[in-house]
Amino acid sequence: MTAPPIDTRGWPPGLVEIAARIGAEAALKLAREYGGVRLYVPQTMRSGHPIARLIGMVAAQALCDWRPGEQLELPTLYAMRAKKTMIIKAEGSNRAIARSLGVSERYVRQVRNAGRTRTGEPDLFE
Numbered sequence: 001m002t003a004p005p006i007d008t009r010g011w012p013p014g015l016v017e018i019a020a021r022i023g024a025e026a027a028l029k030l031a032r033e034y035g036g037v038r039l040y041v042p043q044t045m046r047s048g049h050p051i052a053r054l055i056g057m058v059a060a061q062a063l064c065d066w067r068p069g070e071q072l073e074l075p076t077l078y079a080m081r082a083k084k085t086m087i088i089k090a091e092g093s094n095r096a097i098a099r100s101l102g103v104s105e106r107y108v109r110q111v112r113n114a115g116r117t118r119t120g121e122p123d124l125f126e
Contacts, residue, residue: 005024005100006019006024006025006028006100006101007086007089007090007097007100007101008024008027008086009085009086009089009090010083010085010086010088010089011075011077011086012075012076012077014073014074014075015027015031015074015075015077018030018063018072018074021062021063021066022055022059022060022062022063022066023059023062025055026055026056026059026060026063028077028102029054029055030051030054030055030074031074031075031076031077032077032102033054034074035074035075035076035077036074036075036076037074038071038072038073038074039051039071039072039074040070040071040072041063041064041067041068041069041070041071041072042064042068042069043064043068043069044064044068045057045060045061045063045064051063083101083103084111086101087101087103087107087108087111087112088111088112094108094109094112
């Protein structure tokens, strides 16, 4: 069974751009590991490079082809409560959302329930 695709809605624009080049899963791994700091992309990617070990050689090579020899300012997913926004905007079961975002099902329920009134409708004034 494969994991559902990662929903990039609510991600910072810079991370969405990276995801478009190397894939959402690889971009998410980079953000978790290097978010908020600069990351040097080498001119030539080697299989033993830390980026290649983290995201895989195919994605690492795509990153290298796109931005060789550059310093990337990797945004963090935690800026502007991005993960909560992604959960709120995501469609599907709590389980599927939890798996795609790397959080617990309980956390998805908490975030989704926090924005609802007793009638089950979103609170327009929050």
